[in-house]
Amino acid sequence: MNCNIFKKGLEDYIIGSISNDLKIVFEKHMDGCENCRMLYEEEVKIDRDFKMALSIDASNFNSSRTKIINSIDKNRYSKKTSNKILYNYKKYKNRYFSYAVAVITMIVLIPMGLKGFYGTNYNSDTSTGNTKPIVDISKPMVDISKPKVDISKPKVDISKPKVDISTPKVDNSKVTVATAKIGDYYPFEKNIKYKYIGVGNEYATYFVYVDYLRGTRQQIRVNNGGTETVKVLENKDGELRLILSKGEIYYREDFTSKINNKPEILLKEPLTKGNYWILKDGSKRSITNVKVDIKTALANYECIEVTTVRKDSTDKDYYAPKIGLVKSLFSSNGSDISSTLNKMEKNVPLVQTVKFYYPNGNDSVNYITEKKLSFNTNDITKKIFEKNFNQVPSENLGRLISPNTTIKSLYLNKDMVYLDLSKEFTKEMNAGSGYESQILQCITNTLGDYYMVKKVYITVEGKPYSSGHILMKKGEAFNVNYNNTK
Numbered sequence: 311m312n313c314n315i316f317k318k319g320l321e322d323y324i325i326g327s328i329s330n331d332l333k334i335v336f337e338k339h340m341d342g343c344e345n346c347r348m349l350y351e352e353e354v355k356i357d358r359d360f361k362m363a364l365s366i367d368a369s370n371f372n373s374s375r376t377k378i379i380n381s382i383d384k385n386r387y388s389k390k391t392s393n394k395i396l397y398n399y400k401k402y403k404n405r406y407f408s409y410a411v412a413v414i415t416m417i418v419l420i421p422m423g424l425k426g427f428y429g430t431n432y433n434s435d436t437s438t439g440n441t442k443p444i445v446d447i448s449k450p451m452v453d454i455s456k457p458k459v460d461i462s463k464p465k466v467d468i469s470k471p472k473v474d475i476s477t478p479k480v481d482n483s484k485v486t487v488a489t490a491k492i493g494d495y496y497p498f499e500k501n502i503k504y505k506y507i508g509v510g511n512e513y514a515t516y517f518v519y520v521d522y523l524r525g526t527r528q529q530i531r532v533n534n535g536g537t538e539t540v541k542v543l544e545n546k547d548g549e550l551r552l553i554l555s556k557g558e559i560y561y562r563e564d565f566t567s568k569i570n571n572k573p574e575i576l577l578k579e580p581l582t583k584g585n586y587w588i589l590k591d592g593s594k595r596s597i598t599n600v601k602v603d604i605k606t607a608l609a610n611y612e613c614i615e616v617t618t619v620r621k622d623s624t625d626k627d628y629y630a631p632k633i634g635l636v637k638s639l640f641s642s643n644g645s646d647i648s649s650t651l652n653k654m655e656k657n658v659p660l661v662q663t664v665k666f667y668y669p670n671g672n673d674s675v676n677y678i679t680e681k682k683l684s685f686n687t688n689d690i691t692k693k694i695f696e697k698n699f700n701q702v703p704s705e706n707l708g709r710l711i712s713p714n715t716t717i718k719s720l721y722l723n724k725d726m727v728y729l730d731l732s733k734e735f736t737k738e739m740n741a742g743s744g745y746e747s748q749i750l751q752c753i754t755n756t757l758g759d760y761y762m763v764k765k766v767y768i769t770v771e772g773k774p775y776s777s778g779h780i781l782m783k784k785g786e787a788f789n790v791n792y793n794n795t796k
Contacts, residue, residue, distance in 0.1 A: 311339045311558060315536045316346045322511060324353055326622060326642050332513055335537045335557040490581045492550045495614055495629040496543075498528040500687035503658040506638075507607070510647035512536075519660045520687045524566040527553065531660065542566055548579035561761050562660070562691045563721060577629065581614055593620045604628050604637050607652045611636050659684040666698060667755040667795065668707035669748035671741075676752050676795045679703040692720035699753070708745075710753050712738035718771075720757075726765040726787055727757045736770055736777050743779035750780070750788055758790035765789055 316339050322328045323336045340347040500523055508514020516534035523529075526546045532539045542554040542565050551573035554565055575587055575595070586596030599615040611630035618625040623642035630636045636651040662683050667676045683694055696717045699710040711717075714734040721728055739746060754766040765787040768775045775782040782788075 311335050311537045313343060313346055316340075316343070317349070319513065319536065320350060320353060324350075324357060325645070328511060328513065329640055329647070331532075331539055331555060331557065332534075332537075334555075335539070338557060490579075490631075492545050492548065492577055492579060492581075494631050495581065496545065496550050496577065496634045497632060498523055498543075498545065499656075501657050501659065503653075503655045503660075504634075504651060505653040505655075506649040507652040508647065508649045510645065514647050514649045516649065521562060521660070521685070522564050522566050522688055524564075524688075527566040529564065529566050531559075540565060542568060543576070544573065549575050550577040552576055560662075561722065562662075562685055562689075576627075577614075577616060589618070591620070593618055595619075598626075602628060604630065604650075606636055606650055608654065613637070659686045659689075661685075664698075665756065665759050666703075667752035668702055668710065669745065669752050670706055671708060671745045671748070672706065674744065674748065674794060676748060676755070677707055678795065679707075692717040695720065695757075708749070710749055710756075711735055714738060722761045722763065725763050726767055727761045727763055728767050728769075729753070729757060730769045730772060733771050736775075739777070746777065746779055750775075751791060754788040755790050755792065755795070763790075 316336065319328065319332070319336070323333065328336075340350055498520075500520060502520055504518040506514075506516050506518070508516070513534040513536050516532055519531045519533075521529040521531050521540065527542055527544045529540060529542050532541065537558050538560050539555060539557045540559040541552060541556075544551040544553050551570075552575075553570045553573050554568050556565065572590055574589060578585060578587055578597075581597060581600065583597055583600050586594055589595055595616060595618040597614060598617040602613045602615045604611045604613045611628075611633065613628040613630045613636060616627045616629065618627075623640060625641075626639040627635060628637040633651070633654075638649045640647040662685065664681055664683050666679050666681055668679060669676050681698060683698070685691070685694065696711070696715075699717075700713060702709055711731065712734055714732075715738065716732045716734075718730040718732055719728065720730075739749070741749065750768065753768065757766050758764060767785070767787040768782070770776070774784045774786065
């Protein structure tokens, strides 16, 4: 996550309207970025002072700026003339009604009084003897039985845009899926890409790729446009378990062998309504229904509904047979966020754009070339790099390794990349000290950029790098350096 994305999502983080995974990413970013941490503390202070300053009002301020704004009388404070008239009318409507009745009464009673004072012939025609009253009081001129004044509240729509984020209609009958297994509702598949469309938060839209599938474990990659999170799931002993969830992993590495003695249980057999379990944070997760109709852009699915009740939020996840997760609903502090399956593509690889550095021995400059690397499920990252280290983009640039050299191991440990090469790397290099330094710098820059670190520890056959020109000590790493780079 970069600082711009952090700033855009900061308000959602403060009011708690983001998922737990995204909260972890925000907190990790603040740990490493002093400016963003200070911005967060300043925003929290402003939020707290704002609530304290308005605490005398009857509105309820419970950590939600949106609720504060909605609690303000928009008709009273709007600058529109129509709104002011409507507000004043509502405020003084009883007084206006009394005035209207008094005027109507005077209009009717004054002519009646005049008739009683002058008699019937107060406007008579003396030449004929016929009389014509000025006013015919047999029927009142004005119907005062019910003044036609609309005193209903003005219809001003200040509601939020109509977005369907409600919980789908549910068949609450007691249904038992006695024979269903976890694999029926969450199948592990290779080379498949899922797209989910979000409502309520810009990070609720995301893509899912399958990085690795090893026996009972599956590693997926979740990309929401702001960060990438790797998750390892396990289907074992009648449980779907979350073994690992690690944010800001932009490189491919196999985490399926990680050990977790207290994993989070996402789904548990028997898949029957009422089955529940307690998570390690004390939250209750339960199967609240087994026949829920969920409409998606792909199809309508009859799903199992799993509800998690936390201290400040409620999650609802919907699993469909032979598909897996088709919808998630997250509710917290009056905010609702949903993600719904929109697309499934099979035999689609993960494509990453990677910077490669190649040396030019003629001008002693290292040149950058961007390559799009495709990774299918279970592809080994070191093999992809090994192939591209051998392929040069132009005749003027040199290979990073010889055709017979292999990458024996490649992985990240804390803040350093570990690369072990076969013995052919030094035996077949055939380069002077200057060009050899260029090759090593290009390898270091390429892997440092990919894993987002500054140090690369290069060994040959498990031993510290050593050649006729360069001798490295045990544990001594090469540093990323962009001098003489184009």
